[in-house]
Amino acid sequence: xxxxxxxxxxxxxxxxxxxxxxxxxxxxxxxxxxxxxxxxxxxxxxxxxxxxxxxxxxxxxxxxxxxxxxxxxxxxxxxxxxxxxxxxxxxxxxxxxxxxxxxxxxxxxxxxx
Amino acid sequence: xxxxxxxxxxxxxxxxxxxxxxxxxxxxxxxxxxxxxxxxxxxxxxxxxxxxxxxxxxxxxxxxxxxxxxxxxxxxxxxxxxxxxxxxxxxxxxxxxxxxxxxxxxxxxxxxx
Numbered sequence: 728x729x730x731x732x733x734x735x736x737x738x739x740x741x742x743x744x745x746x747x748x749x750x751x752x753x754x755x756x757x758x759x760x761x762x763x764x765x766x767x768x769x770x771x772x773x774x775x776x777x778x779x780x781x782x783x784x785x786x787x788x789x790x791x792x793x794x795x796x797x798x799x800x801x802x803x804x805x806x807x808x809x810x811x812x813x814x815x816x817x818x819x820x821x822x823x824x825x826x827x828x829x830x831x832x833x834x835x836x837x838x839x840x
Numbered sequence: 841x842x843x844x845x846x847x848x849x850x851x852x853x854x855x856x857x858x859x860x861x862x863x864x865x866x867x868x869x870x871x872x873x874x875x876x877x878x879x880x881x882x883x884x885x886x887x888x889x890x891x892x893x894x895x896x897x898x899x900x901x902x903x904x905x906x907x908x909x910x911x912x913x914x915x916x917x918x919x920x921x922x923x924x925x926x927x928x929x930x931x932x933x934x935x936x937x938x939x940x941x942x943x944x945x946x947x948x949x950x951x952x953x
Contacts, residue, residue, distance in 0.1 A: 731882075761941065770844075770930055771883070771944040817882050826873060826895055828932070828942060830882030 733831035741839045748803040750818030758820040760801040765815045813838045844933045844945035852951045861916040863931030872914040875930040921952045
């Protein structure tokens with residue numbers, strides 16, 4: 728069965744520090760991969776997506792993610808975190824041609840001033 | 841263009857009651873999916889509709905039902921509410937039925953007391 732693992736439930740970083748959020752997926756082929764961000768009480772906003780091609784994808788708000796097939800990972804990175812980045816981040820996968828997104832349990836990011 | 845619109849934003853129901861949640865997709869999008877997000881968890885897939893037909897159902901009881909109208913808006917109905925149905929219900933809109941990026945609404949926060 729397909730699954731998504733986000734090993735870190737909570738991460739705390741200082742403003743200006745770099746950030747990496749981990750995501751591992753279990754799937755028989757290359758799925759479509761997504762990162763979403765959710766502020767408290769809000770819906771999900773798409774940060775970036777990977778369908779195929781270049782394994783390093785750029786997203787909004789200065790985020791990027793790298794797809795590593797050999798590690799079944801799709802980690803999210805940002806070189807310098809801003810206080811406004813504090814939120815919950817979800818990694819999701821969906822199989823090509825299907826409709827069902829499978830989400831990880833999320834990583835809650837706290838940013839220290 | 842307006843994004844995905846969900847109504848109401850919040851509601852409180854009593855155990856055993858029935859609730860209807862509504863979703864209007866992005867103009868031109870023909871697919872609507874519903875997700876349940878319990879506090880502290882990632883969203884869980886409930887239904888997908890494409891061109892007014894149900895394309896998939898998640899692991900939810902028959903108390904949950906949905907439909908899509910000719911204008912592609914959608915309703916999610918939940919009967920015989922349980923305390924465990926308290927959650928954020930998210931609607932996602934996508935252009936087609938398979939594996940494209942989904943755009944999420946702000947959600948409906950349902951509290952069952």
